[in-house]
Amino acid sequence: MKRLLILIGKIIVKLLQLMHRNAGNLPGIILWHLSRQKAVSMFKVDCPIIAVTGTNGKTSVTNCIAQLFERSGKKIIINHEGNNLDTGICSMLLKYCDMSGKVKADMLILETDESHVPVVYSQLKLDTLVVLNFFRDQLDRNGEMETLIQKINGFCKTFEGNLILNGDDPNTARLGRANPNNKNVKYFHAEPYAFATKKIFEASEGRFCPFCGEALEYDYYQYSHIGKFICKKCGFGDYEPYITAKDIDLEKPVFTADGHTYSPKLNSIYNVYNMTAVAAAAKLYSIDQKITDGVINSYTVKNGRMENFMLSGNKATLNLAKNPVGANMTLRVMNEMQGEKELLFVLNDNIADGLDVSWIYDINFSIFERVTRVVTSGTRAYDIAVRIKTAGYDPAKIVVRPDLDKAVEELASTQGRKFIIANYTAVQPTRSALKRYIAKHGGNK
Numbered sequence: 001m002k003r004l005l006i007l008i009g010k011i012i013v014k015l016l017q018l019m020h021r022n023a024g025n026l027p028g029i030i031l032w033h034l035s036r037q038k039a040v041s042m043f044k045v046d047c048p049i050i051a052v053t054g055t056n057g058k059t060s061v062t063n064c065i066a067q068l069f070e071r072s073g074k075k076i077i078i079n080h081e082g083n084n085l086d087t088g089i090c091s092m093l094l095k096y097c098d099m100s101g102k103v104k105a106d107m108l109i110l111e112t113d114e115s116h117v118p119v120v121y122s123q124l125k126l127d128t129l130v131v132l133n134f135f136r137d138q139l140d141r142n143g144e145m146e147t148l149i150q151k152i153n154g155f156c157k158t159f160e161g162n163l164i165l166n167g168d169d170p171n172t173a174r175l176g177r178a179n180p181n182n183k184n185v186k187y188f189h190a191e192p193y194a195f196a197t198k199k200i201f202e203a204s205e206g207r208f209c210p211f212c213g214e215a216l217e218y219d220y221y222q223y224s225h226i227g228k229f230i231c232k233k234c235g236f237g238d239y240e241p242y243i244t245a246k247d248i249d250l251e252k253p254v255f256t257a258d259g260h261t262y263s264p265k266l267n268s269i270y271n272v273y274n275m276t277a278v279a280a281a282a283k284l285y286s287i288d289q290k291i292t293d294g295v296i297n298s299y300t301v302k303n304g305r306m307e308n309f310m311l312s313g314n315k316a317t318l319n320l321a322k323n324p325v326g327a328n329m330t331l332r333v334m335n336e337m338q339g340e341k342e343l344l345f346v347l348n349d350n351i352a353d354g355l356d357v358s359w360i361y362d363i364n365f366s367i368f369e370r371v372t373r374v375v376t377s378g379t380r381a382y383d384i385a386v387r388i389k390t391a392g393y394d395p396a397k398i399v400v401r402p403d404l405d406k407a408v409e410e411l412a413s414t415q416g417r418k419f420i421i422a423n424y425t426a427v428q429p430t431r432s433a434l435k436r437y438i439a440k441h442g443g444n445k
Contacts, residue, residue, distance in 0.1 A: 028087030054132030377407035
């Protein structure tokens with residue numbers, strides 16, 4: 001029966017490829033139904049599997065960890081296309097398995113959706129799980145964050161493989177106590193950077209200890225609820241870090257971890273956490289330090305993730321933000337740069353975005369510094385304009401252009417530094433609009 005299902009799956013993949021269609025999810029969906037929701041269990045994987053999960057940063061960290069092993073000469077399989085649900089992972093494995101379902105590789109590095117970690121790894125043996133953070137995200141799809149954490153916590157109760165956890169996120173660090181018998185729990189941590197605060201300025205989750213209910217006390221906040229915390233009642237948060245990012249200087253940018261100095265391409269505290277997670281994985285698997293240096297120092301992101309464009313001589317940075325923390329991080333990066341700047345915010349409410357856009361009220365626009373004008377666009381252009389206005393921003397400085405090409409033209413009509421925030425289904429159309437403008441008026445990427 002398994003061979004027949006795999007044959008069916010491979011035929012579907014081939015047909016879709018002949019039709020120049022993406023075979024990223026449909027084959028897995030069909031097998032999911034035919035196998036009674038156990039499609040992933042059809043595959044036999046003998047090599048170690050590393051999974052990366054969390055609300056933000058999965059793609060970057062997965063790609064970097066994959067590069068660690070690629071540059072070490074390993075044959076790896078990675079879900080580059082970002083199909084991170086069980087059906088997407090099934091579709092990908094179909095491309096690499098033989099007719100018996102055996103997958104040949106030295107390592108599997110899999111970005112995995114938070115809600116699907118228990119689903120996938122109850123069917124595949126997992127060697128290492130990297131958990132980056134938990135924030136409220138797409139509530140109409142994922143539900144409340146606590147529901148999501150409980151799902152992964154349930155998986156971790158019996159998991160005895162390596163757990164690499166963000167020790168500065170109480171919602172993530174709590175997973176380290178899920179299985180007291182697991183001796184392979186490791187935390188990564190970052191010392192305060194120049195813009196760390198004593199008070200919280202953004203929407204946050206997990207203010208109370210999940211074990212005794214006491215309010216958590218923070219030495220500092222890096223962003224949102226990420227920072228150095230402790231529960232004075234039960235000691236939650238008192239752990240020995242496996243690796244610590246120190247001497248963080250985002251101006252250069254540079255940081256050290258485990259005695260090694262890194263000079264990443266991206267200058268955000270958010271990226272420092274991502275790269276510290278990568279360094280932790282490198283340390284765990286004894287990756288050559290020169291390879292780790294090369295990966296962390298050269299990694300940059302495209303596809304609308306802090307991607308830079310030049311609009312008629314003006315630098316414009318586009319960043320995907322599909323939840324309040326992602327948007328707040330872009331605002332932080334804006335504020336940490338000197339000089340005046342303008343913002344284009346593109347907001348859609350398509351199914352993939354989540355139809356509920358109330359999350360924009362958790363974005364802290366009141367921290368705007370030296371933002372001289374805002375242009376809004378997307379299917380909910382007026383909603384985001386109203387949100388920014390209610391934060392106290394001068395409505396006379398807000399321009400609404402629902403048409404994306406006109407919004408880009410409006411943004412480019414003045415001189416100076418530009419930032420662009422676009423949510424999930426808006427980011428690729430925004431990239432296309434920027435490229436159209438550049439092709440017509442000049443500039444470059």
